[in-house]
Amino acid sequence: MVAPAEIPPLVQVRDLHVSFRTGDRIIRAVNGVDFDLVPRETLCILGESGSGKSVLLRSLMRLNPPRRTTVSGSLQVCGLDVEHASDNELSDLRGGAVSMIFQEPLTAFDPVFTIGRQISETIVRHDRVSWSEASRRALDLLELVQIPSAKQRLSMYPGELSGGLRQRAMIAMALSCRPQLLLADEPTTALDATVQIQVLVLLRRLQQELGMAMIFVTHDIGVATEIADRVAVMYAGRFVEEGPIGAFVAAPMHPYATGLLAATVNAAARDIRLKAIPGAPPDPSRLPPGCAFEPRCEFAIDACKTGVPELRNLASGRSIRCIRVGAAP
C-alpha cells in the first residue's frame, strides 16, 4: 500500500471524504480513501456507477462543484496540498503537472472552437509561448497521438471528427504541457470495441514514453487488465480491495470483487448460469453503519454490521477491507 521510501509519492491521499448537498440530502460519495501513487505508475480504480470513482478522480484536481461539496482528509498531488491551495496554485497545477481526459470527448470539447485552438490555449496558458509556437506544438501533439492528416484536423471543430479521433485529440490536449500525472475518467467507454483497444494501446505507449503516472477510472475489468499496474476496487465510496492487477485478476479476494468477476460473462460461461450478485448498491445518502457490502454478501456475519472494516495490508502487497477474508478461521 505505502510506496517504497526512496521514491516520494506523486499522489498521497489520506482518509479522504467527499460529500455533496442536494436539497435536504447529503450524498456521501467518497468515504475514507487512502492511497499513494508513485511516478510512472498506473492505478486503475474499478467500480460500478455510483461507487464514487469519478468523484474521487475529480477531487484530485478540486473539480467538484465548490459550493455543494464538502471535503475532508488530506490530498497531496505533485507536491501541492490540493484542498488548501490558492486558486492560482491550483490552476497552475491543472493542465500543467496534472491533466485529465473524459468519457465523452464530444461534450468535453467546446463545440465552437477548433481542436487546434483548444489545444493551443492550454499551451499558451501554462508555457507562455506565442500562439504560433503553440499551434506548431499542437500539430506535433496530434501527430504524437497518431491522428492522420493532422494539419487539416487542427482547424476542424470537434463535431467534425469521428469518436476515436476526438478522443485522440482529447489525449493530445491533456499531454500538451507534459503532465506528470494523467487522470482518465472512463476514456474508452463511449468508443467502439475496435477503437477502444487502439486508444488503450496508445495510452499505454504514451505513458511509457513520456514517463507519466496515470489514474484510470473504469467499470470494465478487461480495460483495467489492459492498462493497470495496480487496481483498486471501489464500492460505496471506499476501496474494498487493492493490489497488483495480475494477482487480482487471477484471484480476487473481497466478496464483492469475487462476485463482480464471477458475474462478468466470458467465453467459458456459455452454458452455466451466471452467478449474479443479488440486490443493488446502497443509497449513498443512507449508508449502512457496517460494511457497505454486507446486505448483498453471502459470507456476512453479525460482526459485519457493527462497524466499517479497516483496509488491512496483506503480506503479498495487497490490501483488503473485509473481516472475513484472510482472518483466522
Added chain:
Amino acid sequence: MLLYLIRRVLYALPIALAVSFVCFLLVHIAPGDPISSIVPPDAPPEVVEQVRVEYGLDKPIIVQFGIWLLHILGGDFGKSLMTGRSVAQELSSAVGNTVILGLTAAIPAFTIACVLGALAAWWRDGWIDRIVGSVSIAAVSTPHYWLGIVLVITFSVFMQWLPAMGAPPGAASEWRFEWDHIRFLVLPAITLAIIPIGIVTRSVRGIVGDILNQDFIVTLGAKGLHNRTIVLHVIKNAAPTTLTVLGLQFGHLIGGSIMVETVFAWPGTGFLLNNAIFQRDIPLLQGTVLILSIFFVTLNLAVDLLQTLLDPRIRRHPGQ
C-alpha cells in the same frame, strides 16, 4: 455560404409581400369609410363618388393592392389625407425618431440585461441570482402605459427634472449629444426598455446557465484556464442564441413604441400610426404598417444571418 445568403434573402421576399398584402387588406376590412373623413358629412353623393374615383377606392381590392404596390416600388407612398404632405416625407422623419428612441432604449437596456443575466447564471442560486430574478420578474410584469404615467408624475410633475412629453425643439430626427436633446428621450426610453430588460435578463441567465452546466466547462477548468478565458468561451457559445433573443426583443421594443410614443407624444412611427388610425388616414396608415412590417422581416432575416455567421458549426455547413 454566399448561396445560402442569397437563398435566405429570396425566402424573405414572399413573406414581405404576404405581410404587406395582409396589412393592406386589414385596413379595408376595418369598419368605416375613409371617404367620410375627407368630405364634409353633408356632401352630395355625386361628390362622394367623385372623390372615391379620384382616390381609386372604387376598384376591386386586388387591383387597388396592385396599383398601391407599383407606386410603393417607385417610391411613391401616396399623400396623407390629413396633412396633404407625401407619406414618404412623413415616414422618413417618423422612422428616424423611432430609431433614435429605440436605440436609446435598447443599447443600454440590452447591455445591462446581458450583464445581469450572466452574473445571475455565474453565481446561480446565490444572492445576486435571487435579486436579479425578482427584479426581472417585476420588470416583465410592468405595464408600459402605467409606468409611463408614473414616471411623468414623479419626474416631470413633482420634481420637474424632465419634460413630460414631446420632442426636442428643431429637427427631431437626428441624434445630438446635448442634454437639451437627450432629456426628452429619458422617460420614453426607460418606459420602453423595462419589459425587454426583464425578458433578456431571464433569457441570458438561462442560456449562460445551460452553457455553464455543460461538460466542456469542467474541461476548461481542468486545463487550468483563468476565469477570464472561460468567460470568453462562454460568450462565444452564448452569442448566437443571445443574439436571436436580442433581435426578437428589439422587435418587441419597437412594437411597444406604438403605445409609448403616444403616451409621450414622441413623433415616431408609433405616434404616426396612432394618429393615422384615429384620423382614418388610409395612405399614411398603409405606408406606416408596411414600413414596420418590412422592418420586422428584415430584422428577423438579419438575426438569422448573423447567428449563422457567429456559429462556426452552421457557418461551415449552412442549412444542415
Added chain:
Amino acid sequence: MTSETLLSVRSLTKSFSLKGFSSFGRPRPRFRAVDDVSFDLLKGETLGVVGESGCGKSTLSRLIVSLMQPDDGAIVFEGQKVGHGGWPLKEYRRQVQIVFQDSYSSLNPRLTVAESIAFAPRIHGASKSASMSAARDLLDRVGLGPDQFAGRYPHELSGGQRQRINIARALVLRPKLIVLDEPVSALDKSVEAQVLNLLKDLKSDFDVTYLFISHDLNVVQYMADRLLVMYLGAISEFGPVQSVYATPAHPYTAALFASRPSLSPEKRHVAPPLTGDPPSLINPPSGCRFRSRCATAEPVCAESHPPLFPLGDGHAASCFMVGPGSGHSRAPAIGTTTVPDTGARH
C-alpha cells in the same frame, strides 16, 4: 429448438437523408443504414446481432418491429408478409415486441409500473381488472414482488428494476418474438448478470424467440445460438455462435473478436487489430465496405460487394477470401470450402 422459421428478412433496405435544406437542385446526401439484409430467424432460438456504431443494428431492430417502414424488401412472419394484405400491423405488433437500452425513457413517468405493463392489454381490448392481474402476475415472473412494486413509479426504481419492468411489458401480450436492443448495455456488471439470467429463464417459460442486439461480444456469446455480424449496414458474417467464435471467417469478425480486452495482464495487446474508425456511411468505400480497414484487401475487393459465401453448417461470410474462385489470392479453389486463417486471432 426446432428449425422452423419464425421470421424471414428478405433484402431489407432502408436509407436516410441528412436533415436540412437541399441546396438548389442538388440532392441531399443519402446513406443506406441497412443495405440488402436477408436472414431467417428460427423459432425458439436467440439470434445475436453484433457490430459497431453505424453498422445498422438499431435500424434493423426498428424495421423488424415495424417502427419504421423499409424502402425495399420484406419481412415475412410465420409464412405471411407483414403489412399490405398480409399481417395486419396491429396484430403483428402484438406478436413482436421490443425492449430498448434506455430503461427510463421507454417508460411513461406518470404511470405506475403496473399501469405501464397493463397498458398494452387494455389497448388490445382486455378488461381493466384482467389487465391489472396480468400485470401483477408478470411483475412476479420478472422477480419484482407485486405487492411491493405494483404501485411504484419508474423514478423510484433502479436501472435493473426498470429493465425488468420493460421486459414484463414486452411479455404481457405473450408475443412470439422479442427484439432486445442492447438490453443490458446501460446496466452495471453485477446487475447485468441478473437480467441475463432472467432473460434466459423467461425464454423457456414463455416459449419466445429473441433477437438480441448488443455491442458486447461476451454477452452475445453467452446469450445467442446464432450470430449475425454487421458492418456499415450489411451482413459480414452469419452462423452458429460456436463456429463463428471458434473460426471467424470474415477479417472484420476476427478483428472485432481480437479487439476484446484480454482478461490476463500477460496477454495484453501489443498492437490494435484494426486501425482507424469505421468510415462514414455517407461515403462508404466501393466494393467491399470493409476494404478500407482490411489488411488483406486486394483489387477484387474494390470491384463489387462480396456476396455471402456458404461455409457449411449454416456458417456464411461476405468475403472474397472464402469465395471459391472469387479472384482473391487467398480464396479456396472452386469446389472446396475452407475457412482461411485470417491472421488476426489471438
